Amino acid sequence: MKKRAIVPPVLAVIIIVLVFLMGTFTPLISILNPDTGVIQNSRDLMIGNETLSLPGLTGKVVVIQDSYGVYHFYASSLQSLYYALGFVQAKERLEQLEVFGLEGMGQMSNFFGSSYLNYDKFQTLTGAPITAEKDWQSVIANASTNSTDMLTEEAMVSYSEGINAYINYSNENHVIPVLFKLLGVRPYYWNPVYSFAVQEIMAQQLEFGSEGLKVSIIHSLLGNYTYDLLPTFSPVQNYYYAGYSGSPNQTVLNISHNTYPINSTVVSLANSLLYQFRYDPPTYFPVQVQDHSNEIAIAGNRTTTGFPILMGGPVLGFSLPAIWFQVQLVAPGIDVYGVVLPGAPAVIIGFNDNIAWTLTDTQAIADGTFFFVQKIIGQDYIWNGTEHPLEEYKINGFEVNWTNLGPVMVQNGSTAIVMDWMGNMVSNEIGSLLEINTASNWSEFKNALSIWKAPYQNFAFANKTMIADISPAYYPIFSGKTYNPAAIMPGNGDEYISGSIPYSQVPQVVNPVQGFIVSSNQRQVGPSYPYWFGMTNSFSDGYRAQMEVNYLEQHPVVSVNNIINFQGTNYTDYEAQAAVPHILSYISGDSNQSVSTAYSLLSQWNFNMTEDSLAASVWFFTYVNLFNNTFLPFLQQHGWIPEYNDTLGVPSAMGGSLPNTTGFASMEDVLLNIILNGSAQPFSNKSVKSLVTESVAEAMHYLESKYPSGNYSWGHFYGFLFPNLFGISEFNVGPIPKGGDFNTPNDASGVGPNNYPTGGQSWEMVVNFSNISHSYGIYPGGQSENPASSMYSNYVNDWINGTYLPLLFYPTTSSFPANEITSVITLNPGGGA
């Protein structure tokens, strides 16, 4: 054989080796494989009828996708209902489900590499993965005797089986989502512990915080000025949905004004822990946002239909896919409509035939996170002078030590800061929600919430004849020396949690005389409430709630459309309404041309933060400057700025709307009080007139230099950005200009450019009890997580425009109008898919 004859086979081997190497060192071969790679995912985008036989499914389920993309599940049993929910939710949101599970369990590095190890370590340290496991074990242990736990076990197991059935289906059919293929990982199988981990994430999103650490450091810097800057009760709020608006309870006030003094070692530890909270946040996806949730219940005697209306708009960080998945769940004993979370098989916010409910975050004890300084010697902690062994956990490759109060978060020698977070109590909030889904009246609803411990939430309720609200949770009662629980407390046994506020005493109201309830993040109870209920430092100044109260007082009778338009497109800023008349009086007659222009604009303004308003920009930046001029020199003088910029944050107005700043609700309240009452003491020796004039001039200088043409309308600064959940900026939507600001009903904090809000009303719903089938809602996102899908972000523009979509609510498949159906998926019990 001639030598050159060997060339072709050698060439063949070289080609094969090159392809092999390409497959070894890059994901190209696996993602481009024509039969198993990414092109197969195009099949997943098809929308049409299909029938599948699924192993483990116990009964037939018909799933109708309506013309808006919402899934309606009609099942013959509860097991098959939750199985189907798991299957379809995984079909649309498997990436999101899996990432939420990993996030909650502190296992992000399993998928995303070692850059997430710090996150995993901190998440493990918080106790969330440990508590998730304990929650599920508790459900299993009590399922035979406790009906809620039994229901939870049944739902969780079936739901997990449904998700896993889809994982098997997607593996067999090569349609596992693109992200998995690109990362070269396989989806892990779901189990109920992950669902409880999602419960933990939500508790972290909504109430987990580091305010206690901040208050202690601030107190070490400011001493008793702390209570001027962060008062226990708001000097301006006057509407409390659950009452108690009398004189301040002196015992409560004394507790709040008795902050435990900490030494430099503890200050240093608190500061390092704050640093961790900031740079390894336990709430990774989506980003945490400040208060902006709305919750209004209106009695029938104040509506055009004669029946109650319930309006909800809970704020969460925006993401694409959105956090919510919109469904109707129907099976014997249940017919509920609303939104579910990835990983939790219960409608969180929604309605059934008889009742409707929505949620907002509480204001007063917003965090439910308490810190103690505790002494640790070796492997023992000291409590009441006695040594007790630390409880050690080894999880996710990390070691975590717990004392009787909770996990040891940070330690230096024998001094440690320990965290007692209410999210670490063994509880079953998912079970509570499952019970609510089938509740038919207030009594059943309230009873279902009696086991709710965390996160701290307001639950607005309505049915055909009544409205109500309740804020159920484990609100601790502190005994012993009772230092301020809003700061670090002594962990030696001097102060301890001796129980919780009785359920009959937690904030609540039924059919109030004024005919409406507003519970939009403001403090629920007034100063005369007999229990310690937090300070004003976190997390809402209550202006949005006050604006909503004003609206309802000015409109004795409202329609469903009025309420939709109110939440969707009303841009009235309550704070501006209260402050601008005073600002005008301060700057009236000023000779400065720019100040004079500002006067002219503000005096003709209707306090609406519309896109085209110049006055809105003047107001916003005037207020921001006034905030800075009043507080920042004072904070600088006391060593807050710049030493603690990274951890306490640089305070700024409007909830920290400016880049790299932090909102302090109490300072907003204090500032408005300064404007109204004309004294800036003890923060500034300048007159308020001088502070205001200076701030207006600075605002005008900024606006006129940025937009010399004079077109500095608000739309240049405000809009919304909807970021891709996985950080792929190509799949972001926005920023899209929109009216509103930090204080308006449809709002968020953040001003552009490069700092647009990425959070807001995550599920806007208006339930109409004159005909519950004529209810409306919208969330900013779409049902699919796939950016290539037409249902990835199709609701965003409707959300921006304040257009609510009909919430189609039909009890059976046969009653569903054919023209409202996009596709039907029939799931049958059977063998392979």
Added chain:
Amino acid sequence: MKIGKGAGFLISFLIIAVSGFILLLTGIWYAVIVAGLIGALLVRKGYAVSVLSSFVGGLVSVGILLLTLPTTYLMPTMDEVASISGIGATLLLALMFIITGLLALSGSLIGTFIVYAITGGHASLP
């Protein structure tokens, strides 16, 4: 029956395109090498015919597979992958075709070499 090179190319191409498509369905991309091998062993018309028919046959086998997919959604899906990977969607698709063609081609090179080895240098067996 004796066949010419043109007919040989056509037959080899058809064999490789069809068997390539079937082998792609196994999910093992490298199996396309076998398609090239089969084509070269069954139609022994030398390197020129086998190389050309196997490469084109490989490309067509992917084309057939694409016909089984909803083509409307193909480019949106590839655009999604392109956005994440930073490689253009068209380039990704082109790579998929070219790699399949090259794998089939490598099979045909080996097959033709085997034929030569057995026949002592004659493309067609006596």
